[in-house]
Amino acid sequence: MGRARAFVLAGVLTAVPILAGCVAEPGPSPTGTLMTGPATTGSPEPPSTSAPLETTQSSNKAPVYWIGRSSNNVFLYREFRDVPEQENPVTRALRAMMSDKPLDPDFFTPWQNPGKLATSISGKDVITVDVSEDAFNSNLDADMAARAVQQLVYTATAAAASSGLIDSGQQIRVRILVDGHTDYMAFGQVQLGALMTRTAGLVAPVWIIDPQEGSEVADGSVKITGRSTSAGGKLRWQILRTADNGAKAPFLTGETTASSEQGQAGVFTLALTLPAGDYELRVAQAGSDGGPDQFEDNRSFKVR
Structure with a gap:
């Protein structure tokens, strides 16, 4: 198989709700700098669909999306992980995505272990994630940075839906704040600020x-x-x-x-x-x- 690195997305956010999340203790960040090339290299075009939103499950495992490569295209793949239960399900899943290693050695994450991470849900369909700037300490090209942002969107929506915190029958939107502020350039490439949804065509075929x-x-x-x-x-x-x-x-x-x-x-x-x-x-x-x-x-x- 052999999957590696590269990616696609866009988005922007508004309004800043009060967060009722947990603050993470600082931890060691993964080492290494990720330099990437184009997401595809003349391989067959993948389907433009996206995986259905996760449904409520009784398991305490957290759904976490990772990045991997197949047929010279780069996709999102999901694993269910055992995570500590002291935080809300969305925060737990995102913390695992940013600080753990995938079980499958063919997957990886460009995110770094953040000093602060908090999440909240407002209304029936909006998840707000507030993360510290140190989570973005990887050098990525525009495609990979876009995929990394979608990795967060997929993981946050999966965790909220599978834990029953949000109605999986509707489109869930995610707002990403950095140290409480909008308009941050994620990995120096993707402007945050607007509500984001899952981008089709990113999950593995x-x-x-x-x-x-x-x-x-x-x-x-x-x-x-x-x-x-x-x-x-x-x-x-x-x-x-x-x-x-x-x-x-x-x-x-x-x-x-x-x-x-x-x-x-x-x-x-x-x-x-x-x-x-x-x-x-x-x-x-x-x-x-x-x-x-x-x-x-x-x-x-x-x-x-």
Whole structure:
């Protein structure tokens, strides 16, 4: 698979509500400077749709979006993470996005661990995020900076919707403040200030949801779930088994179709019987007219 860095967006904000969020303790910032090139390099155009807003779930895990690359395009991918419960769900998810490392080594985040972070929700559809300036201490080009801002928008809206704090049946908007002020230039590239919504076309066209990277599942029946932005589209999948010497060999292959049913559009599921071992799952959109498969996602997991 191999995903890396680059991106797309625009936005601006107004009005400054009072924040009822939590203030973070300063922590170490990730090291390194990110320099990026164009988001695409002559690869097939991804679908222009966006993933449906998350629905309320009973799990305490926080939905966090990361940046990754597939087929020479850069997309947003989501993981569910265990997070401390002392803050509200939106703040918890954003703090993880800015200070944790993704489980999948193919993902990354350009955000830095902020000295201050607070969030609030006003009305039925507006999330306000107030973050300190040190969160933007990465050197990004315009495309990547835009993607990073959308990474925050996707994570904030996902956390609010999945925790039931906001109605997922309507469009949720996000206002980003920096040290309480509007009109900040995020990463020196994207002007903040106006209400923002999820930009279509940024989520990965193929996306494995479960199992998560590095997870362990019980011996026997293994349930695999994922999402494609092509509802009703054909997907090809492959399971590789890892030998003791680290070599990977094909173990199972097959095809499946993403659901076209309302409410489940794009979802795909597989139920496989796997003996104990280390595996890698690969899923891609089937190429049309005999062309190569596209937008592959992969995931390593263990069966014990």
